[in-house]
Structures are given as structure tokens and as C-alpha cells.
Amino acid sequence: MQVGLKVWRxxxxxxxxxxxxxxxDAPEEATLLDVLDIIKDKVDGSLxxxxxxxxxxxxxxxxxxxxGAVLACKIRMYDFAQAGHVPVISPMxxxxxxxxxxxxxxxFWDKIRAVKPWLxxxxxxxxxxxxENIVSAGQMSTIHKESLCIQCGxxxxxxxxxxxxxxxxxxxxxxxxxxxxxxxxxxxxVERLEEYxxxxxxxxxxxxxxxxxxxxxxxxxxxxxAKLGAEAVKEGIDRNPGAKHAKWFVHSAKTTGWLRxxxxxxxxxxxxxxxxxxxxxxxxxxxxxxxxxFPPHVAKDVKESRALHDIVKKQDVRGASGIVxxxxxxxxxxxxxxxxxxxxxxxxxxxGSFPKPYLPGEKEGAETS
Amino acid sequence: MRVAYYKGCLAxxxxxxxxxxxxxxxxxxxxxxxxxESVTCCGAGDIQQAEPDYYLHLNxxxxxxxxxxxxxxxxxxxxxxxxxxxxxxFQIQKDEALLERVNANLRSVGAPTYSGGIDVQHFLWLMSRxxxxxxxxxxxxxxxxxxxxAPFYGCQILRPSKLLGVDDPDKPHTLEAVITACGGEPIDYxxxxxxCGFPIIAAREELALSELIQPIEQAMEAGADAMVTPxxxxxxxxxxxxxxxxxxxxxxxxxxxxxxxxxVGVAAGLTDSxxxxxxxxxxxxxxLEKLDV
Numbered sequence: 001m002q003v004g005l006k007v008w009r010x011x012x013x014x015x016x017x018x019x020x021x022x023x024x025d026a027p028e029e030a031t032l033l034d035v036l037d038i039i040k041d042k043v044d045g046s047l048x049x050x051x052x053x054x055x056x057x058x059x060x061x062x063x064x065x066x067x068g069a070v071l072a073c074k075i076r077m078y079d080f081a082q083a084g085h086v087p088v089i090s091p092m093x094x095x096x097x098x099x100x101x102x103x104x105x106x107x108f109w110d111k112i113r114a115v116k117p118w119l120x121x122x123x124x125x126x127x128x129x130x131x132e133n134i135v136s137a138g139q140m141s142t143i144h145k146e147s148l149c150i151q152c153g154x155x156x157x158x159x160x161x162x163x164x165x166x167x168x169x170x171x172x173x174x175x176x177x178x179x180x181x182x183x184x185x186x187x188x189x190v191e192r193l194e195e196y197x198x199x200x201x202x203x204x205x206x207x208x209x210x211x212x213x214x215x216x217x218x219x220x221x222x223x224x225x226a227k228l229g230a231e232a233v234k235e236g237i238d239r240n241p242g243a244k245h246a247k248w249f250v251h252s253a254k255t256t257g258w259l260r261x262x263x264x265x266x267x268x269x270x271x272x273x274x275x276x277x278x279x280x281x282x283x284x285x286x287x288x289x290x291x292x293x294f295p296p297h298v299a300k301d302v303k304e305s306r307a308l309h310d311i312v313k314k315q316d317v318r319g320a321s322g323i324v325x326x327x328x329x330x331x332x333x334x335x336x337x338x339x340x341x342x343x344x345x346x347x348x349x350x351x352g353s354f355p356k357p358y359l360p361g362e363k364e365g366a367e368t369s
Numbered sequence: 370m371r372v373a374y375y376k377g378c379l380a381x382x383x384x385x386x387x388x389x390x391x392x393x394x395x396x397x398x399x400x401x402x403x404x405x406e407s408v409t410c411c412g413a414g415d416i417q418q419a420e421p422d423y424y425l426h427l428n429x430x431x432x433x434x435x436x437x438x439x440x441x442x443x444x445x446x447x448x449x450x451x452x453x454x455x456x457x458x459f460q461i462q463k464d465e466a467l468l469e470r471v472n473a474n475l476r477s478v479g480a481p482t483y484s485g486g487i488d489v490q491h492f493l494w495l496m497s498r499x500x501x502x503x504x505x506x507x508x509x510x511x512x513x514x515x516x517x518x519a520p521f522y523g524c525q526i527l528r529p530s531k532l533l534g535v536d537d538p539d540k541p542h543t544l545e546a547v548i549t550a551c552g553g554e555p556i557d558y559x560x561x562x563x564x565c566g567f568p569i570i571a572a573r574e575e576l577a578l579s580e581l582i583q584p585i586e587q588a589m590e591a592g593a594d595a596m597v598t599p600x601x602x603x604x605x606x607x608x609x610x611x612x613x614x615x616x617x618x619x620x621x622x623x624x625x626x627x628x629x630x631x632x633v634g635v636a637a638g639l640t641d642s643x644x645x646x647x648x649x650x651x652x653x654x655x656x657l658e659k660l661d662v
């Protein structure tokens with residue numbers, strides 16, 4: 001079959017970039033990575049991209065297709081060729097571009113390292129006479145999805161929070177964190193949760209769900225971040241604004257049923273900090289955006305929701321297990337995998353680029369033509 | 370069609386204009402709304418991130434009350450409610466043992482139990498497809514006179530698409546279809562599917578603002594007269610926090626932001642008392658002048 005690709009080429013030395021179109025003959029079963037290989041072999045040997053295993057295990061070939069991050073070895077080109085659609089291929093976002101489709105993964109690895117991606121069993125190796133530490137299947141199921149991560153960076157490429165704040169740990173590193181927080185053999189759970197709860201951690205996720213949408217391995221990094229939040233609250237690590245914000249929702253649900261909106265900001269930021277913003281609050285109040293806290297808006301039969309809270313607490317399905325219990329059911333939903341085929345042309349640096357990849361020598365977040 | 374109506378927190382309180390315009394519009398689109406009095410907040414993703422088992426029970430209770438009204442559809446008008454309810458719904462619909470435990474708990478607090486018969490549908494989905502869309506085209510006869518409208522989807526009506534599944538998460542079309550049916554001109558811009566920053570606006574305002582600025586800036590550049598969103602949380606951040614962008618950048622930000630029900634409501638000739646534009650922080654005047662309303 002004839003397959004076309006438009007590839008954003010980027011020269012490191014000159015900083016020049018251009019969209020080059022290629023058309024090659026490829027076997028019907030060819031993946032995006034196969035097509036890139038054919039182009040490199042037969043048309044232009046200078047085309048640069050990363051690859052290794054070609055079977056969705058190594059995580060090397062993350063790149064963008066029509067603006068969304070994919071593993072090149074996972075995408076079959078047959079439907080595109082049949083539809084006559086020529087997809088635009090560009091480097092991943094949120095990481096500096098080295099050349100063509102190759103990005104500098106160093107910031108990614110720095111964040112993975114920052115969450116201490118190794119087991120801390122809390123003792124100096126097995127001692128003579130120690131018994132085996134058996135981990136049950138149930139215990140491992142808590143971190144089954146997080147263990148699937150191949151560190152390709154597709155989630156990180158699309159993270160809206162990281163685009164706003166390059167220091168945000170991001171979906172890959174936090175999912176890796178959950179992989180160890182949830183591991184029954186790790187003895188540093190509380191320390192980990194305390195570290196991950198700091199600024200740029202768990203509570204800075206803005207729940208855009210791009211990571212969940214793009215992950216080629218079903219890790220569901222956003223769910224992993226929610227699990228970390230639930231574990232942190234369970235362990236009483238809840239003095240930061242993000243956790244306080246979340247706890248206020250719980251408190252609202254069991255006292256009045258509906259969110260007590262007006263008290264939310266002082267409860268999150270503290271009364272003193274929220275007072276600094278009186279002028280803003282007054283503007284909102286003028287337009288009815290600050291409903292009076294008294295009398296509270298109370299849902300009928302709210303005692304049921306309070307009683308539910310008590311019962312659930314007693315049953316002790318706490319922390320991450322509250323999310324894990326629903327994973328089996330969610331796994332039975334058939335995903336809609338036609339998203340890529342329907343995506344239209346998008347340039348990586350102009351309109352449609354989100355988040356924009358950083359280019360060498362360019363100020364982060366600066367506009368480029 | 371008789372549907373259970375879940376308005377959520379914001380439409381009950383700070384975004385009452387969304388509630389009044391939805392209630393006025395729905396009958397025109399052939400929907401009979403059954404109000405649920407005993408339901409609570411869906412947890413907005415916050416409870417799921419703090420006490421997920423409680424989140425599941427709260428949402429199961431909402432679904433159970435909807436079912437108790439004899440409805441098979443639960444109508445939502447908020448992205449976050451939509452995702453939270455759909456997710457909880459799938460979790461118990463597709464796991465009998467979990468449904469059984471949840472039901473036992475609901476029973477013990479005196480709430481109705483749930484058999485799994487509810488489909489959670491956002492108002493946008495019902496009016497942009499099938500019969501609802503045909504009705505919409507009839508109802509929106511006042512038109513928007515070619516007004517340029519920037520659709521802003523927000524996140525949790527698109528992603529995770531596995532749980533939502535109506536729009537293509539990268540190339541959504543439902544808002545565009547509604548704008549076109551109302552006689553407006555949909556504006557295209559890349560940030561229409563990105564995050565408005567709302568979930569962290571109270572805890573990390575600076576970060577949230579740097580997300581918020583993108584769609585508004587791009588909509589301005591594309592020449593939009595107004596933006597429309599199906600989510601009251603996006604509405605609140607776009608409308609109320611916009612003044613902070615002006616303060617931060619020194620530039621003028623005054624993009625009028627409409628709730629979906631208001632946009633269609635204008636085209637369908639709803640009254641001032643139903644639309645309640647006075648409740649917006651950014652003035653709607655320039656838009657209304659263009660429309661001669």
C-alpha cells in the first residue's frame with residue numbers, strides 16, 4: 001500500500017524546522033514505526049527518531065501523530081492509507097526537542113528518579129532464618145496497572161498541568177510513585193506520601209485526563225494519582241491546600257449534602273490568605289457567586305449520606321482500595337479506539353500544538369511561528 | 370422523554386442561571402425534568418481522590434434516587450458530575466458483588482437501592498444528536514445571527530473517552546453542531562479541548578491561571594464574540610477568574626462566557642429572568658447588543 005506521512009524535521013545546529021512530506025510503499029500490516037524505517041532506509045537517512053523493541057515493550061518510540069502522543073510501533077497505518085489521510089508526525093510535548101522526532105528525556109528521568117523508584121523494604125536484606133515474604137495476588141492487584149508502565153512519556157507529553165508548571169512531577173512519575181506506595185513490601189509508604197504531597201506533587205494534578213486518554217499501556221496515570229491522594233488522606237497527610245480542598249468536599253457531602261462553596265476557599269487557603277483577596281470576593285458576591293453560608297443549602301434526607309459515611313468508614317475499604325475495587329468493572333468497558341483515525345491535520349508548532357514541545361534555545365512557553 | 374434531572378452543586382448555588390435556563394429550555398427540547406430532592410454532591414473528583422469508597426456510595430445513591438423516580442436517564446449539566454456519575458455507574462453495573470455491597474449499605478441507611486438501570490447523559494449529548502437535535506433546530510428559530518462562538522468543551526466531557534464515549538476526544542463536534550443549529554458560527558481553536566485549571570484554582574491559583582489564559586486568548590485571537598461551555602466549573606473559572614488575567618497581564622480580558630443552556634436559550638427566545646445574564650461577572654452586553662435582544 002502507498003502510505004504518506006508529513007514529518008516535522010528539526011535541525012539542531014541551525015534551529016531550522018520544516019514539515020516534509022513522504023510517500024512510500026509499505027506492506028499492509030505496517031505500523032507507523034515501520035513506515036518511518038522505510039523512509040529512513042530508502043528516502044532520507046537523516047531522519048531521526050528513537051526505537052528499539054518494535055513491540056510496545058521498550059517505550060522508546062513515543063511521538064505525536066496529528067497532535068496526540070502515540071507509540072509509533074502500536075499504530076497500524078492501513079486505515080490511514082485507505083482513507084487517504086496523511087498524518088502529521090511531530091515530537092512529544094513538554095520535553096525539549098533534540099532533533100526531528102527525538103526529545104531530551106532527561107527532565108522525564110529526573111522526575112522518575114525523584115519519586116525513588118525502588119523498593120525500600122526497611123531492613124538490610126534477608127537474614128539467616130528469615131522466612132520468605134509472600135505477597136498475595138490481592139496485594140499485587142493494587143498496583144497491577146501502575147506496573148504496566150513502560151516509561152514512554154506519552155502521558156507526560158500531554159500533561160496540561162506540566163505545561164503550566166514544568167516542575168510538576170507529572171503522571172508518569174506519580175504513577176511510578178503509586179507503584180511503590182501500593183507495594184506491600186515497601187516500608188516507606190508514609191515518607192513517600194509526605195514527599196509526593198508537597199508542592200508540584202499529587203495535588204497539583206488538574207484532572208485533565210489527557211494522560212489517561214493517551215497512555216498506550218492502560219496504566220491510567222490519573223487514577224494512580226487519585227489513589228495516591230486517597231492513601232495520603234488515609235494516612236492523615238492532609239495539611240496541604242489540595243488535601244484540605246478535597247476533605248472539604250467530604251465534609252460538605254456528609255453535613256449538608258451539597259458543596260458548601262462559600263467556605264471552600266477559606267478552608268483551602270486558610271482564612272488569612274483568603275482575606276487578601278477580598279476585592280475579588282466582593283466582585284463575585286455582586287454577581288451572586290458567593291452564596292451566603294447561612295442558612296446552608298441542605299439536601300433532603302442528608303442524614304442518609306452522613307450514615308453512609310459512617311458505614312463505609314467501618315467497612316474499611318479505605319485509600320487506594322476504594323479505587324482498585326472498581327477497576328475490574330471498568331476494564332470490561334470496550335474502549336473507543338477510533339480517535340486517531342478521525343483526527344485531522346495539526347501542525348506541532350502552530351495551531352493544534354498542545355502542549356508545545358520546547359525547542360533548544362527557546363524560552364519555555366514562548367510563542368514560535 | 371421523562372428524565373431525572375441532576376443539577377449538581379454549582380447550578381444549585383453560584384450558577385443558578387444555569388439551572389433556570391436549563392429548566393426553561395428542556396421542555397422545548399421534549400424533555401420532562403424530574404427534580405431529585407434527596408441527592409447530594411457527586412464529589413467532583415475530590416471525594417474520589419480523598420475517600421473513593423464514599424464517592425462510590427454517594428454516586429450510587431444519586432443513581433438509585435433517579436431510578437426510584439421510574440426514569441432510565443439521568444440528565445447532567447456539568448462535565449464533572451457526568452464523569453463521576455458515569456464512572457461510578459459502570460463500576461457497579463459491571464460488578465455484581467460490588468453492586469450488592471453498595472446496595473446493602475444503601476438499604477441500611479434507608480435509601481432506595483439501585484438495579485443498574487440508569488444511563489447518565491449530559492444535556493449536550495441529548496440536544497446534539499438524533500431526535501433532540503431535530504427538536505433543537507426547530508426551537509432555535511430566533512437564531513444567533515451569525516455570532517462567532519468559541520466552543521470550550523473542558524476535560525471531563527471528552528476524557529477518558531472510554532467512560533464518556535460520545536465525542537471523539539481530539540476532534541469533538543457536538544458543541545459545534547449545537548452552535549450551527551442555533552445560527553451561530555463556531556470558531557475553531559486548539560485549546561478548546563484543554564483544561565481550564567479549575568480543580569486547582571483554589572489551591573494553586575497561579576498554575577490554574579496559566580492554563581485558563583490559553584483558551585480565552587486563542588478565542589480572542591480567532592475573533593470570537595463569546596465562548597460557550599457545557600460545564601459550570603469551566604464557566605466559573607472562565608467568567609469569574611478572567612479579571613485576574615487582566616490584572617496579571619495588564620491586558621483587557623472581557624470575553625463573555627455562556628452556559629450551554631443560555632446559548633441555546635437565547636436562540637430559543639428565553640426571557641431575561643430565565644437566562645439571568647446579570648449573574649455573570651463579565652458583561653454579556655456586547656453580545657446582546659449584536660443580537661438586538
